[in-house]
Amino acid sequence: MLDRLDQQPPDALLALIKLHDADSRADKIDLGVGVYRTDDGATPVFASIKAAERKLVAEQDSKAYLGPEGDMGFVHALVPFIFGADSPLTSRIEGMQTPGGTGAVRLALALARRAGVTRVFMGTPSWPNHAQIVADLGMELVGFRHAAPDGTADLDALKTALANARDGDAVLLHGCCHNPTGIDFSEAQWDEIASLLAASPVLPIIDLAYQGLGKGMDEDAYGTRTVLAAVPQALIAYSCDKNFGLYRDRVGALYVMAPDAGDLNRILSNGHALARAAWSMPPDHGAAAVRLVLEDAELTANWLAELQDMRSRIGQVRAALAEAGLAGSVDLTPYGRQFGMFAMLPLDKLQIDTLRSDHGIYMAATGRINVAGLTMDNLPKFIGAIAAVSD
Numbered sequence: 450m451l452d453r454l455d456q457q458p459p460d461a462l463l464a465l466i467k468l469h470d471a472d473s474r475a476d477k478i479d480l481g482v483g484v485y486r487t488d489d490g491a492t493p494v495f496a497s498i499k500a501a502e503r504k505l506v507a508e509q510d511s512k513a514y515l516g517p518e519g520d521m522g523f524v525h526a527l528v529p530f531i532f533g534a535d536s537p538l539t540s541r542i543e544g545m546q547t548p549g550g551t552g553a554v555r556l557a558l559a560l561a562r563r564a565g566v567t568r569v570f571m572g573t574p575s576w577p578n579h580a581q582i583v584a585d586l587g588m589e590l591v592g593f594r595h596a597a598p599d600g601t602a603d604l605d606a607l608k609t610a611l612a613n614a615r616d617g618d619a620v621l622l623h624g625c626c627h628n629p630t631g632i633d634f635s636e637a638q639w640d641e642i643a644s645l646l647a648a649s650p651v652l653p654i655i656d657l658a659y660q661g662l663g664k665g666m667d668e669d670a671y672g673t674r675t676v677l678a679a680v681p682q683a684l685i686a687y688s689c690d691k692n693f694g695l696y697r698d699r700v701g702a703l704y705v706m707a708p709d710a711g712d713l714n715r716i717l718s719n720g721h722a723l724a725r726a727a728w729s730m731p732p733d734h735g736a737a738a739v740r741l742v743l744e745d746a747e748l749t750a751n752w753l754a755e756l757q758d759m760r761s762r763i764g765q766v767r768a769a770l771a772e773a774g775l776a777g778s779v780d781l782t783p784y785g786r787q788f789g790m791f792a793m794l795p796l797d798k799l800q801i802d803t804l805r806s807d808h809g810i811y812m813a814a815t816g817r818i819n820v821a822g823l824t825m826d827n828l829p830k831f832i833g834a835i836a837a838v839s840d
């Protein structure tokens with residue numbers, strides 16, 4: 450029976466990592482995989498997380514099972530950071546821990562499907578796993594253009610797409626730091642999106658995977674909070690894997706905002722049932738470390754400072770790109786107006802292949818780069834190489 454399975458293509462980014470590892474050039478540049486890097490090219494464990502982990506090892510007295518909802522102390526500790534301190538909405542919000550933001554997106558879409566959602570509207574391009582998850586759940590994906598030619602988020606495309614939305618539709622929105630374009634909706638656009646969704650039958654699903662890596666913790670939650678304040682119900686998929694640097698520890702959460710606080714138990718019980726059937730319960734360690742950070746004022750302050758450092762460095766790289774202006778025929782100035790770790794370069798396959806073969810610069814075949822893979826040291830080489838292949 451298993452011989453009926455077709456060979457699947459390898460994950461393109463993971464294949465790129467292998468190619469990069471095999472390259473012996475000392476000045477090679479990895480702009481492929483989406484992890485933050487310091488100016489030295491490292492992806493260190495946050496000091497605040499290390500401190501929390503030490504505490505965890507010293508104090509944790511059992512590893513007995515939790516439930517499918519995971520560590521609810523972790524889930525609740527994040528609430529003021531995501532939804533705002535003292536938000537009146539939080540009485541209508543409850544969550545559960547998930548294996549990373551991917552688990553949260555998966556669960557949000559599976560829950561939506563259980564509730565009768567069959568179509569998912571989404572701006573494209575998007576994080577490739579969005580489309581894979583929608584397809585795997587047997588739902589229909591309706592794409593619309595995310596970015597307009599002028600480099601701003603295309604609100605008109607969203608409006609046109611949602612004009613025909615009906616009961617049974619959901620819209621999947623990136624809360625901030627759009628992956629892969631780096632082009633976010635402005636606050637004025639989010640205000641319009643919120644009004645639009647308030648008058649629409651469509652279920653908002655917000656994927657917030659990079660809070661704190663764009664403009665700031667509160668600023669990056671503007672879209673999420675504004676939409677939630679306007680609509681009766683929504684699902685929020687959250688990841689701590691970037692903003693706590695926990696990637697492989699798989700730390701995320703799904704939050705449900707219900708029309709009425711009394712609906713939450715019933716809705717979450719479906720989330721728990723879906724989790725039980727998929728992964729039973731999420732991995733504990735990373736979420737417990739996040740909880741210990743957030744339960745301790747000093748560790749929280751340290752974490753926020755570490756996050757601020759990441760944000761500043763990404764901003765510095767973006768500013769340096771913008772300052773360079775033109776690299777061959779590529780205008781680098783828009784990258785200074787974008788946010789988060791990712792950006793799209795307007796290069797074709799041949800140019801991307803040449804960057805790899807002739808310059809040792811590795812990026813996704815789509816032209817997406819991890820801005821955090823650039824450093825003050827390798828920026829001149831990068832800009833020169835872009836100029837060389839695009840002239």
Ligand code: PMP
Nearest residue numbers: 549550551576628656658688690
């Ligand atoms: N959503 C988006 C938009 C992402 O870019 C990512 C990570 N690349 C995720 C969700 C999931 O993150 P993780 O599963 O690593 O927490």
